Amino acid sequence: MKRRSVEAEARIENLKRFGACLAGGFVLALMVGTQEGTQQDFGYAFRQSVAMPRILIFLGIGVLLYLAITFGPRAKPYLTRPGLRPLGAGVLTVIISLTLLKWTDSPQINTGKFRPLADAAAPTQALDSLARLWFGSAFSQTAWLLLIIVTVLAAAGMIRRSAPLSYAAAILAGVLGIWAEYASAAVSKFLHYPSHATGGAVAMLGFFTIAVASLVSARSQAAEADTDGFIDRVLGWRPGLALVVLGFAVGLVGVFNAAWFSPGDRNATLSTTASMFGATNLNGFAQTYLDWLGFVLFFVTLVVAGVASYLRHRLLAYAAIVLGLVSTLLTLVVVHDFSALGGKQGFDGAQGAWDNLGTGAWMTCAALSLFAGAGYLVLKDLRIEAKGVRAGSDIVGSGTAGARGQVAAATMLVVIIAALFYPPTATEFWQTVLVSEIGIYVLLAIGLNVVVGWAGLLDLGFIAFYAIGSYTTAYFTGRLPVQPPDWLLLSPLACIPFAIAACLIAGVALGFPTLRLRGDYLAIVTLGFGEIIRVIANNANGFTNGPRGAFNIPAPQIHLGPIHLTWGDSALGFWYLLLVLIAIIVLLFNRLENSRLGRAWAAIREDEVAAQATGINTRNVKLLAFAIGASTSGVAGVFFASQVGSFTPENFVLNNSILVVAYVVFGGMGSLPGAMAGAAVLTWLPEFLKDQVPAEDRQMWIGALILVMMIFRPAGLIPARRRKAELSGLDRPSSAEATAVPAGEGM
Amino acid sequence: MSLLEVDDIEVRYGAIRALKGISFHVEEGEVVALLGANGAGKTTTQKTVSGMMRPSLGEIRFDGERIDGLPAHDLINLGICHVPEGRRVFPLMSVAENLEMGAFRFKRPDPQLLARCFEMFPRLKEREHQYAGTLSGGEQQMLAIARALMGKPRLLLLDEPSMGLAPLIVRQIFDIVREINSTGVTVLIVEQNAAQALGLANRGYVLETGEMVLSGTGKELLADDRIRAAYLGEEITT
Numbered sequence: 001m002k003r004r005s006v007e008a009e010a011r012i013e014n015l016k017r018f019g020a021c022l023a024g025g026f027v028l029a030l031m032v033g034t035q036e037g038t039q040q041d042f043g044y045a046f047r048q049s050v051a052m053p054r055i056l057i058f059l060g061i062g063v064l065l066y067l068a069i070t071f072g073p074r075a076k077p078y079l080t081r082p083g084l085r086p087l088g089a090g091v092l093t094v095i096i097s098l099t100l101l102k103w104t105d106s107p108q109i110n111t112g113k114f115r116p117l118a119d120a121a122a123p124t125q126a127l128d129s130l131a132r133l134w135f136g137s138a139f140s141q142t143a144w145l146l147l148i149i150v151t152v153l154a155a156a157g158m159i160r161r162s163a164p165l166s167y168a169a170a171i172l173a174g175v176l177g178i179w180a181e182y183a184s185a186a187v188s189k190f191l192h193y194p195s196h197a198t199g200g201a202v203a204m205l206g207f208f209t210i211a212v213a214s215l216v217s218a219r220s221q222a223a224e225a226d227t228d229g230f231i232d233r234v235l236g237w238r239p240g241l242a243l244v245v246l247g248f249a250v251g252l253v254g255v256f257n258a259a260w261f262s263p264g265d266r267n268a269t270l271s272t273t274a275s276m277f278g279a280t281n282l283n284g285f286a287q288t289y290l291d292w293l294g295f296v297l298f299f300v301t302l303v304v305a306g307v308a309s310y311l312r313h314r315l316l317a318y319a320a321i322v323l324g325l326v327s328t329l330l331t332l333v334v335v336h337d338f339s340a341l342g343g344k345q346g347f348d349g350a351q352g353a354w355d356n357l358g359t360g361a362w363m364t365c366a367a368l369s370l371f372a373g374a375g376y377l378v379l380k381d382l383r384i385e386a387k388g389v390r391a392g393s394d395i396v397g398s399g400t401a402g403a404r405g406q407v408a409a410a411t412m413l414v415v416i417i418a419a420l421f422y423p424p425t426a427t428e429f430w431q432t433v434l435v436s437e438i439g440i441y442v443l444l445a446i447g448l449n450v451v452v453g454w455a456g457l458l459d460l461g462f463i464a465f466y467a468i469g470s471y472t473t474a475y476f477t478g479r480l481p482v483q484p485p486d487w488l489l490l491s492p493l494a495c496i497p498f499a500i501a502a503c504l505i506a507g508v509a510l511g512f513p514t515l516r517l518r519g520d521y522l523a524i525v526t527l528g529f530g531e532i533i534r535v536i537a538n539n540a541n542g543f544t545n546g547p548r549g550a551f552n553i554p555a556p557q558i559h560l561g562p563i564h565l566t567w568g569d570s571a572l573g574f575w576y577l578l579l580v581l582i583a584i585i586v587l588l589f590n591r592l593e594n595s596r597l598g599r600a601w602a603a604i605r606e607d608e609v610a611a612q613a614t615g616i617n618t619r620n621v622k623l624l625a626f627a628i629g630a631s632t633s634g635v636a637g638v639f640f641a642s643q644v645g646s647f648t649p650e651n652f653v654l655n656n657s658i659l660v661v662a663y664v665v666f667g668g669m670g671s672l673p674g675a676m677a678g679a680a681v682l683t684w685l686p687e688f689l690k691d692q693v694p695a696e697d698r699q700m701w702i703g704a705l706i707l708v709m710m711i712f713r714p715a716g717l718i719p720a721r722r723r724k725a726e727l728s729g730l731d732r733p734s735s736a737e738a739t740a741v742p743a744g745e746g747m
Numbered sequence: 748m749s750l751l752e753v754d755d756i757e758v759r760y761g762a763i764r765a766l767k768g769i770s771f772h773v774e775e776g777e778v779v780a781l782l783g784a785n786g787a788g789k790t791t792t793q794k795t796v797s798g799m800m801r802p803s804l805g806e807i808r809f810d811g812e813r814i815d816g817l818p819a820h821d822l823i824n825l826g827i828c829h830v831p832e833g834r835r836v837f838p839l840m841s842v843a844e845n846l847e848m849g850a851f852r853f854k855r856p857d858p859q860l861l862a863r864c865f866e867m868f869p870r871l872k873e874r875e876h877q878y879a880g881t882l883s884g885g886e887q888q889m890l891a892i893a894r895a896l897m898g899k900p901r902l903l904l905l906d907e908p909s910m911g912l913a914p915l916i917v918r919q920i921f922d923i924v925r926e927i928n929s930t931g932v933t934v935l936i937v938e939q940n941a942a943q944a945l946g947l948a949n950r951g952y953v954l955e956t957g958e959m960v961l962s963g964t965g966k967e968l969l970a971d972d973r974i975r976a977a978y979l980g981e982e983i984t985t
Contacts, residue, residue, distance in 0.1 A: 609831050617818070
């Protein structure tokens with residue numbers, strides 16, 4: 001055989017790549033194509049997808065992709081300019097807002113997305129003219145045109161490295177961001193519909209990202225972007241400042257623009273609410289808050305948190321924390337007071353405490369808590385620095401590790417605050433999704449992460465423990481054919497210890513004989529266990545009520561002295577209950593990874609023989625992982641049973657076990673935040689896609705996302721340190737100090 | 748009384764008898780070598796002593812107490828530390844973390860002992876924060892030995908420490924074993940490298956297909972014709 005020359009090889013490679021890109025375009029055409037077929041004509045959908053002019057567009061995308069891959073390296077010096085990636089992210093965010101997201105929830109606008117809204121809004125004379133211009137009068141859809149202009153301007157500024165252009169782009173983007181939110185708010189006001197739609201806010205965020213990117217480009221001296229360095233400099237420098245800025249943006253909208261009280265179509269902002277209640281006998285404090293104290297608290301806390309962050313001042317940081325938390329509480333009290341009074345007075349069908357609220361109060365609360373969080377970050381920063389100084393090193397506080405820790409802490413604070421204050425502003429649909437999909441699966445993923453991620457035991461029957469928890473609850477609340485003795489009838493929350501005990505026993509019973517198995521063998525046994533539990537539940541008629549399942553399980557109640565809490569009507573209440581459960585479990589598990597037990601798990605995962613040789617009681621330690629994971633699942637089961645009220649064995653099929661494993665792997669095996677993020681994203685996505693793609697296509701898009709993740713982020717969304725090392729081939733040292741040793745110097 | 752007495756133990760893998768009744772003893776402060784070809788039962792013997800396998804017949808006594816059938820984690824508490832075959836460091840833990848794992852039986856690792864280990868193995872100190880999986884073979888073997896030392900052994904079981912290493916490093920490893928022994932740690936070493944092992948050992952035993960065929964002091968065995976033929980590759984001219 002003749003040996004091919006290097007050029008010939010390269011040419012063949014090139015051809016292959018070209019073919020692959022075209023095939024990719026073809027697949028994409030099928031993916032976004034129409035999916036409907038008919039009984040007579042099964043090829044209908046296929047032919048529609050690859051119909052002549054249409055397919056050319058997708059093949060064109062393939063060609064573009066090919067060109068990008070082939071000539072990408074040549075464009076690299078431009079692509080690594082500072083600010084270009086954030087610019088891309090910002091533009092993408094705006095495009096998503098303009099194409100995928102809802103701009104209004106009003107049923108008057110078909111689908112509520114930007115395009116139908118713009119078509120309706122542009123010719124509406126009664127609408128505010130500035131808002132109308134946003135949706136398009138001279139040109140159709142001015143927003144798109146403006147987006148293109150600002151993108152071109154910003155990109156030109158970056159590529160030509162011209163500061164004036166970049167500043168112009170930044171200013172324009174800032175104005176556009178405010179304009180977008182303004183137009184969105186004007187539409188909500190015009191339609192008299194309390195809106196939960198995120199389109200306007202996301203567009204604002206996108207434009208602000210573009211503005212920041214342009215500022216970075218204008219200010220940067222470097223020819224190449226240095227993201228790590230940027231993070232170090234910005235967040236390592238003043239870690240709280242990012243939270244203050246975020247809080248400022250959210251709070252401004254909350255205090256001045258968003259609705260605080262919206263019985264009927266009123267959509268009253270803070271000041272309008274004040275005048276609404278001016279004539280009523282609202283208690284003095286609440287009235288004062290509505291009149292002026294709310295604004296004052298917001299700005300005072302803003303200033304204190306901002307100054308504390310900038311000066312890194314300990315006392316001011318404490319002040320920011322106290323002010324932020326106290327004013328959050330005050331806001332909640334006031335909201336309760338006026339909504340209760342509004343209900344009593346029957347303002348336009350106001351129903352009572354905590355009802356008919358807009359987003360404003362919650363955004364204000366979020367902003368105030370963010371300021372408190374900024375104070376906390378300042379204190380943390382000072383602590384890190386003090387430690388660094390004491391250790392005689394000047395790099396600990398300001399170095400990469402310190403900055404990374406601060407970024408993680410800041411992100412965590414934002415997530416916690418969002419979990420607290422976003423759900424009340426969400427639509428009922430999303431509240432239900434949050435509780436019965438996202439929340440419960442996050443809890444399950446936390447539990448499975450102990451077994452799969454930390455101890456490295458693949459458990460494919462995890463949902464069985466969830467079932468055991470649910471059936472335990474049904475038993476102790478007296479909803480199964482077999483009844484507990486009368487004195488043992490419990491409220492659902494009191495079942496938690498019993499469910500944990502039942503799951504511990506089941507976990508040990510499963511683990512004791514099987515844990516000497518490894519890897520795939522263990523997976524198959526656990527899979528069998530899951531099925532056995534389900535089949536028993538399905539067939540043991542006299543005990544589990546068979547396929548009819550358990551029903552009428554009461555909602556949880558707490559009666560402790562003066563405290564009376566009942567759940568039942570709204571998903572929101574369940575969400576906060578779930579949040580408390582998750583918080584307790586995360587706090588318990590947080591220290592586990594680096595504890596003695598956690599290290600024993602890590603050792604077993606890496607090498608069981610060596611673990612045995614270092615004196616770890618491998619059997620007990622593995623059993624413990626099983627038991628801990630199982631009891632978490634049991635808690636989730638209790639919650640599930642009392643939240644839905646009725647369930648059947650069909651709720652505990654094998655598919656759910658596999659899903660939980662997928663969530664943990666997707667999020668990052670062995671990383672607690674990763675497992676939670678993975679579960680949250682993969683349970684949120686199908687619900688989000690409901691609005692975006694035909695129902696039949698949903699799984700395909702999720703599959704595509706998982707594929708992309710596997711290629712570009714194989715260790716998961718938020719990878720655990722060890723797992724990341726495993727997949728990147730150990731080539732990165734575990735800490736900065738190790739780089740002092742020359743690599744590859746063997747013995 | 749010997750530190751370790753192995754009395755006529757038989758070990759089975761299912762129907763296969765890997766050890767067919769072998770006996771030996773190790774005195775306090777000695778280095779004893781177990782020699783033999785592949786499949787002779789050396790590793791099985793060590794695994795049985797360290798508690799990873801159970802003998803079906805026979806007795807093992809440590810310090811006069813019966814220990815056969817006790818699990819490995821109990822034996823470590825008695826001071827029997829095992830460096831398993833093929834090094835088996837934890838690849839995704841740093842060198843320091845590996846050493847900490849070696850001291851797992853204590854609440855926290857002894858800092859003086861850690862310093863001593865780093866003194867004995869300066870290479871490991873240099874690579875303290877590197878993943879163990881990135882170390883060279885010799886370094887990993889040193890780490891495995893150091894890890895076992897962190898458990899404060901009275902009896903150290905070494906399973907083929909020279910496997911797959913360059914001759915120069917093998918000599919270093921054996922020097923270190925001698926040094927460890929001089930601090931009062933008794934060593935039971937399994938080797939195929941008979942010359943090196945017998946040069947170091949006070950006494951040696953030779954196993955063949957699960958049976959003890961020879962025993963004697965290191966020097967005697969080194970001089971034995973059968974040993975020279977089987978393990979030192981010398982032809983015997985008679």
